[in-house]
Amino acid sequence: MLGRVRGFLFQIVPLLFFVSLIAFILTDLLPGDAAIEKVGLEATQQQLEAAREELGLNDPMPVRYFTWLTNALQGDLGKSLRSGEPVTEVLLRRISVTVELAVLGTAFAVLLGVPAGILSARFRAGWIDAVINFLALSGMAIPYFWLGLLLIMLFSLGLHWVPPSGYVSFTEDPLQHLRLMALPTMTIAVAFAATMMRQTRASMLEVMTADYIRTARAKGLSERKVVLKHGLRNALVPVITVMGLQLGTLLGGAIITETVFALPGLGRMMVDGIFRRDFPIIQGALLATVIGVVLTNLATDALYRFVNPRIN
Amino acid sequence: MSETSLQFAAVPEARDKEPSPIWGVLTAIFSSWQGISGGILFGLILFGAVFSPWLTPYDYTALDLISIMQGPNGAHFFGTDELGRDILSRVLEGARVSLYVAAASVVFSLVIGSAIGLVAGWIGGVFEKTVMRLMDAMLAFPLIVMALAIVAVLGPSMENAIIAIGITKIPHFARLMRGEVLVLKELDYVRAARVLGAGNTRILLRHILPNSVGPVLVYSSIAASQAIMTEASLSFLGLGVQPPTPSWGGMVSIGMQNFQFWWMSFYPGLAIFLAVLSFNLLGDAVRDALDARLQ
Numbered sequence: 001m002l003g004r005v006r007g008f009l010f011q012i013v014p015l016l017f018f019v020s021l022i023a024f025i026l027t028d029l030l031p032g033d034a035a036i037e038k039v040g041l042e043a044t045q046q047q048l049e050a051a052r053e054e055l056g057l058n059d060p061m062p063v064r065y066f067t068w069l070t071n072a073l074q075g076d077l078g079k080s081l082r083s084g085e086p087v088t089e090v091l092l093r094r095i096s097v098t099v100e101l102a103v104l105g106t107a108f109a110v111l112l113g114v115p116a117g118i119l120s121a122r123f124r125a126g127w128i129d130a131v132i133n134f135l136a137l138s139g140m141a142i143p144y145f146w147l148g149l150l151l152i153m154l155f156s157l158g159l160h161w162v163p164p165s166g167y168v169s170f171t172e173d174p175l176q177h178l179r180l181m182a183l184p185t186m187t188i189a190v191a192f193a194a195t196m197m198r199q200t201r202a203s204m205l206e207v208m209t210a211d212y213i214r215t216a217r218a219k220g221l222s223e224r225k226v227v228l229k230h231g232l233r234n235a236l237v238p239v240i241t242v243m244g245l246q247l248g249t250l251l252g253g254a255i256i257t258e259t260v261f262a263l264p265g266l267g268r269m270m271v272d273g274i275f276r277r278d279f280p281i282i283q284g285a286l287l288a289t290v291i292g293v294v295l296t297n298l299a300t301d302a303l304y305r306f307v308n309p310r311i312n
Numbered sequence: 313m314s315e316t317s318l319q320f321a322a323v324p325e326a327r328d329k330e331p332s333p334i335w336g337v338l339t340a341i342f343s344s345w346q347g348i349s350g351g352i353l354f355g356l357i358l359f360g361a362v363f364s365p366w367l368t369p370y371d372y373t374a375l376d377l378i379s380i381m382q383g384p385n386g387a388h389f390f391g392t393d394e395l396g397r398d399i400l401s402r403v404l405e406g407a408r409v410s411l412y413v414a415a416a417s418v419v420f421s422l423v424i425g426s427a428i429g430l431v432a433g434w435i436g437g438v439f440e441k442t443v444m445r446l447m448d449a450m451l452a453f454p455l456i457v458m459a460l461a462i463v464a465v466l467g468p469s470m471e472n473a474i475i476a477i478g479i480t481k482i483p484h485f486a487r488l489m490r491g492e493v494l495v496l497k498e499l500d501y502v503r504a505a506r507v508l509g510a511g512n513t514r515i516l517l518r519h520i521l522p523n524s525v526g527p528v529l530v531y532s533s534i535a536a537s538q539a540i541m542t543e544a545s546l547s548f549l550g551l552g553v554q555p556p557t558p559s560w561g562g563m564v565s566i567g568m569q570n571f572q573f574w575w576m577s578f579y580p581g582l583a584i585f586l587a588v589l590s591f592n593l594l595g596d597a598v599r600d601a602l603d604a605r606l607q
Binding site for chain 1: 345346445446448449450452453454455456457460461462464465467537541544545548549550551561564565567568571572574577578581582584585586588589592593596
């Protein structure tokens with residue numbers, strides 16, 4: 001156990017170091033002067049110098065990185081250059097929207113992708129398999145923004161079922177909230193469902209050739225039971241792994257989806273930050289995204305080892 | 313998309329290295345439905361990109377303020393945009409932009425990423441560990457997030473989109489190539505070459521590199537489809553290819569401000585979809601063909 005914890009630390013600490021370094025360097029290289037962005041172009045030389053000193057821009061880069069990291073570890077990511085609001089507070093508010101989108105999208109993708117994958121593997125090489133495979137390939141090729149647009153045209157402008165875009169918090173109006181989240185959820189889920197389908201199909205096909213499946217069939221179990229109980233249970237392990245490892249792709253999709261549907265999430269925060277040249281905001285969004293991905297990958301890895309103790 | 317599946321494929325199993333006639337692989341690729349449909353689609357897009365100036369009577373920049381926002385009709389098959397420009401001409405010109413960005417960024421990441429993976433896998437030790445940790449750290453950033461951050465640093469333009477997309481795909485090629493090197497460097501003929509006194513450079517260039525072409529090519533096709541998607545997304549956000557150069561993503565973005573004129577966003581979006589689909593189909597076909605040959 002101690003060895004495992006140590007191995008875990010050896011893995012995560014250098015990774016988090018590099019990840020935070022990349023996030024810092026990228027935002028540090030951003031063109032423009034954070035001091036000017038903060039005090040405005042009309043500021044006097046003294047004001048500018050004071051702002052520089054306050055933001056620590058006069059220190060050499062390693063010192064700035066170290067200061068930033070120490071503060072970040074204490075939950076202080078600086079303040080927005082535009083609103084003056086602490087970045088951590090903005091993050092906390094924004095993350096919930098993105099997390100909800102990711103959770104709803106994942107649920108939708110699983111409900112769509114896993115049964116499709118089972119069907120596809122069950123009727124391998126038949127027309128059902130061909131149709132599902134083609135749909136999956138198409139799902140992986142549709143740009144999020146175009147899919148979102150088509151859904152808006154169909155369900156909002158055509159059928160008037162849901163409003164085209166916007167955001168209302170759940171506590172304010174639960175029904176309207178869910179109506180507004182429906183199209184973004186579908187948008188972000190389609191590509192994910194396609195990936196899930198392909199993974200489920202591949203691992204079902206692999207599992208179904210195993211000896212215990214032959215044994216189950218020889219026992220005289222119904223095909224339904226063989227597939228769902230013995231096949232699916234074992235096939236789901238790699239599917240769950242892929243699910244965890246796809247969080248990065250999902251967060252990437254969230255940037256586009258949040259832009260199309262005007263959702264105030266993490267992705268939108270980063271894009272807005274870039275356009276407003278609000279460096280601490282970009283840095284915070286970048287760091288939150290990547291740390292989310294790293295932690296999910298590690299959790300997936302741990303879960304995989306737990307479910308499958310043969311690997312070590 | 314399948315950016316993470318690479319993690320499972322990073323270290324391929326040792327396999328027999330027999331001379332593989334390229335003809336056999338090509339036949340295998342184009343005898344699957346994925347290969348045929350992907351090949352036809354890609355052929356059409358390439359044709360449109362190469363011959364775009366001669367395929368329509370309109371210049372893609374020509375304004376025609378009398379016929380703005382026209383729906384698809386006999387004169388303009390895909391309709392016209394807010395400045396009266398012919399959308400079909402712009403979609404065809406967009407194919408040039410899109411394929412150019414994809415090709416350039418894939419070459420960029422293939423060359424740099426493969427070189428990194430080759431050297432890291434060959435040298436090994438602390439150097440390899442450090443480099444690969446850095447690659448892992450880059451992989452933790454979602455493609456579009458990394459590309460956005462780099463474009464924000466460099467400024468929005470087509471060249472910078474190429475560099476940004478190229479950089480984001482470096483770790484994928486590095487991991488792939490490192491995995492190949494780790495397998496290949498233990499093989500008898502590589503050891504024999506070393507015993508015979510061949511230098512590092514010679515072994516890497518003559519024995520390792522040519523034998524890892526297959527997986528790298530398969531991955532290039534996936535990388536190209538991701539590059540097209542990422543470029544379109546960057547341009548959609550306004551941080552990629554800048555007007556007046558037409559880009560599919562940018563055209564969808566303008567069309568989105570004019571919902572009721574559906575053709576403005578529909579056709580460029582369809583073009584992105586078909587281009588990405590063609591690369592995915594070809595990637596599947598090439599992978600299956602190589603798998604069959606290597607088994």
